[in-house]
Amino acid sequence: MTVGTNRRVLLAARPQGAPRESDFQCVAAEMRPPDDGEFLLRNRYISLDAGFRQWMNEGAGDGYLEAMQLGEPVMGLVLGQVEQSKHPDYAVGDWLMCRSRWEEWSLADGSDYMSKLEVDPELSPSCYLGVLGPTGLTGYFGLRDIGKVQPGETVLISTAAGAVGSVAAQIAKLRGGRVVGMTSTDEKCRWLVDSVGVDAAINYRAEGGLEAGLVEQCPDGVDVFFDNVGGATLDTVMAHLRERARVVLSGALSTYNSSEPVPGPYNMFKLITQRALMQGFMVTDYVEEYPAALAEMAAWLKSGELRNLEDVVVGIENTGPAFCRMFQGGNRGKLVVRLEESA
Amino acid sequence: MTVGTNRRVLLAARPQGAPRESDFQCVAAEMRPPDDGEFLLRNRYISLDAGFRQWMNEGAGDGYLEAMQLGEPVMGLVLGQVEQSKHPDYAVGDWLMCRSRWEEWSLADGSDYMSKLEVDPELSPSCYLGVLGPTGLTGYFGLRDIGKVQPGETVLISTAAGAVGSVAAQIAKLRGGRVVGMTSTDEKCRWLVDSVGVDAAINYRAEGGLEAGLVEQCPDGVDVFFDNVGGATLDTVMAHLRERARVVLSGALSTYNSSEPVPGPYNMFKLITQRALMQGFMVTDYVEEYPAALAEMAAWLKSGELRNLEDVVVGIENTGPAFCRMFQGGNRGKLVVRLEESA
Incomplete structure (x- = not known):
């Protein structure tokens, strides 16, 4: 040939x-x-x-x-x-x-x-x-080892309509969380509810922005924030963290495009008063656990509990x-x- | 009476x-x-x-x-x-x-x-x-539960000449760490070495500032940062975090005096690439563990391993x-x- x-x-x-x-x-x-x-x-x-x-x-x-x-x-x-x-x-x-x-x-x-x-x-x-690749596994391991979602907890996902977010949101639901997804249009909000299956969606470009959306959709605060964005988004969410909240730093989309340094959250002090944790990770650290994770996720896919x-x-x-x-x-x-x- | x-x-x-x-x-x-x-x-x-x-x-x-x-x-x-x-x-x-x-x-x-x-x-x-009060216990629990100092690790302490820092530095030594203390004058640097017993001290107001001090005193990076300051100090240190570093957020001195919001670290992305953790805590959460901790620390005080x-x-x-x-x-x-x- x-x-x-x-x-x-x-x-x-x-x-x-x-x-x-x-x-x-x-x-x-x-x-x-x-x-x-x-x-x-x-x-x-x-x-x-x-x-x-x-x-x-x-x-x-x-x-x-x-x-x-x-x-x-x-x-x-x-x-x-x-x-x-x-x-x-x-x-x-x-x-x-x-x-x-x-x-x-x-x-x-x-x-x-x-x-x-x-x-x-x-x-x-x-x-x-x-869903069975690095983006899906990022949601899987980030929620398992850092987010540690407990049934009934409020799990907020940034860029929920994206590759990582749309899997993370589904897994957070499978773990028993009440899942709120953030995205940038009403049309994608509908997609999050209808196709991803979140409990509520926030259009952070709507009137009042992310802050108003959080007040409405997360009135009791956020237990787990799975964040792909960083920057001002992270800052706004930090004001809504509940005690012992976990922030999973999965990505920092707000910094990738920036030629100027992007400041971290002004609300850092919230981590202290709320006894909250913020941790970054790289999915490649889990390479030895991929087979077991993929087997579990493939079974979810075949049973229809998880969608590609x-x-x-x-x-x-x-x-x-x-x-x-x-x-x-x-x-x-x-x-x-x-x-x-x-x- | x-x-x-x-x-x-x-x-x-x-x-x-x-x-x-x-x-x-x-x-x-x-x-x-x-x-x-x-x-x-x-x-x-x-x-x-x-x-x-x-x-x-x-x-x-x-x-x-x-x-x-x-x-x-x-x-x-x-x-x-x-x-x-x-x-x-x-x-x-x-x-x-x-x-x-x-x-x-x-x-x-x-x-x-x-x-x-x-x-x-x-x-x-x-x-x-x-040393046996909230400031000492802050060092004790912060290093035990978040810092998790392992022998030989480099432990950096901000405001090391202060109430919390001077106890945290001594406990980090007792846990086997190589301890580097940060302070604001050469005279306090000497006090840190002579009285607190740190391995090295950084005067962050000296020429080259904190960055130069870190390059010199923590050439292989920082495993544990016990931080009382936040703001620009935290930002500078984050660039020197080693993989799987732990940042203990004990206080945020840089924000207490500020009437304007203080930005968080620009280097947030480092938490992801270094798989690092940042966590806040309040010593009052440990109130049930105070007696055991105080007994251990009182014994250290009497044996001279810890100084008041x-x-x-x-x-x-x-x-x-x-x-x-x-x-x-x-x-x-x-x-x-x-x-x-x-x-």
């Missing part, structure tokens, strides 16, 4: 604030077959994750990942299948989730971060980027625009790009 | 920023003997605690305590002994620690917060306001000025006022 053209998306410019379509460029490159010790992946799905935005900044390397390079393919999570292999550990047909590049084909030697997946034939492979809520875009050329749309709040659930058959 | 003049310190003005001597006024008032159900306390020591500053602000009531009233005696922790009693639960000679008022004598009916003390005859009664470091001012008329001096960083260890014999 030969390999033809490989379309890839380059980082054409470093985004200033929210990413724009012109920051990305889709180009065609020639591919060569794998050498000894290499294998070729046919990428099937690209996962779009807001968290990667920060590594598009100049000098963003932080000991976790290096900053992306201008003119090089954008870094991201990709789900692919081995098409050709000259590597003893990877067989044709294997499914792999890789932190690699926005491209249709990837040559690899196993040195990039990647993990083999046993794709359940009853489930869509794309589940492994969303995804927003699918088709074609590599739409990857950059879809990534930009995510920062405008345009997605419902996990945003993935399905790559068309190529070559 | 008759009771004569009772000198008391009134809140003459609400402090703007750091308190000034003119915010307090020492006046003499007549006292009456206790009625049925009341008892009279001869106050021996007044504890000066920066945390009370916040309740001097207009409308500062926060569900924990009410704001102090202008023209009324200043609220504070006081250690007294029952002098006369017409209350069945309080006997002449009993030692009581009360959240009451800056005054020489107090009439009480048991409805204010107070707790009886068994004063160990081998120890100074004032220990119960400092206190800064004693004499006379009720010096209470206001001493409180102001504390906000200038003028004290070494726990600041207490010893009341002279009166009446």
Whole structure:
């Protein structure tokens, strides 16, 4: 089998604030077959994750990942299948989730971060980027180990219509919480109630803003705040924390786009008077627990207790625009790009 | 026995920023003997605690305590002994620690917060306001339950020359930590090394400020930060947190004097990438564990492993000025006022 053209998306410019379509460029490159010790992946799905935005900044390397390079393919999570292999550990047909590049084909030697997946034939492979992927597992472990939701507690979720939030909200319901989701439009509020199944939704852009929404929907305060936003959102919520509240710091969307430092909450003192806890985590710390977590979540999916809520875009050329749309709040659930058959 | 003049310190003005001597006024008032159900306390020591500053602000009531009233005696922790009693639960000679008022004598009916003390005859009664009081216990429980110091870990203490910090630093040493104390003068740095026993001290007002001090004294980062300050100090330290660091929020000195909201740390995202925890607590939550903790700490005091470091001012008329001096960083260890014999 030969390999033809490989379309890839380059980082054409470093985004200033929210990413724009012109920051990305889709180009065609020639591919060569794998050498000894290499294998070729046919990428099937690209996962779009807001968290990667920060590594598009100049000098963003932080000991976790290096900053992306201008003119090089954008870094991201990709789900692919081995098409050709000259590597003893990877067989044709294997499914792999890789932190690699926005491209249709990837040559690899196993040195990039990647993990083999046993794709359940009853489930869509794309589940492994969303509800059964890092975003879903972020909700699972964050609520389990930091949020520690108890039945009847009020659980507030920011960016609840996003990839992480829409799974976290469902899991908080499964754990017995009264779940309140925050999002940016009335239409997404309805989606949260109807599709995600939250008990109440707050449109933080409505009159009165988040504060009025919290007074109305969380009149007795918030026991668990699962936060993807940080900044002013976190600050506003902190004034509503109940005693012994837990703040799960899952992401800090408010800082990814910012070229200026974003202040932390003015209400830090609330953590003391409310004896509250705030903790960050990285889902990758739980890698040894993934199999057990995925088994539990896959069972929930099959029983219908958990839904795979995804927003699918088709074609590599739409990857950059879809990534930009995510920062405008345009997605419902996990945003993935399905790559068309190529070559 | 008759009771004569009772000198008391009134809140003459609400402090703007750091308190000034003119915010307090020492006046003499007549006292009456206790009625049925009341008892009279001869106050021996007044504890000066920066945390009370916040309740001097207009409308500062926060569900924990009410704001102090202008023209009324200043609220504070006081250690007294029952002098006369017409209350069945309080006997002449009993030692009581009360959240009451800056005054020489107090009439009480048991409805204010107070707790009886068994004063160990081998120890100074004032220990119960400092190393064996709320400030000492704050260090004890904060390091035990949130800091969870492991031997060899780097423990950084802000306001290490203060009442809470000087005990926390000693306990962190007893727990096997490598302890670094922060303070505001070279002279206090020497006191930290010589009297408190820290491994290293940082004068955050020296050239290069706190950042340079951290680079020099905590080159591998900070495992546990016991913070009494908040604000910019917390922000700077957060950039130096090690993975799985714990930030113990014991106080927020930077906010007590401020009439404007103080932003939280810009480095909040560090909590995520470093999987770090930040938690507030109130020592009063541990009231049931006080006896066991005090027994352990009293044993340390008698064996010389822990020192009672206190800064004693004499006379009720010096209470206001001493409180102001504390906000200038003028004290070494726990600041207490010893009341002279009166009446």
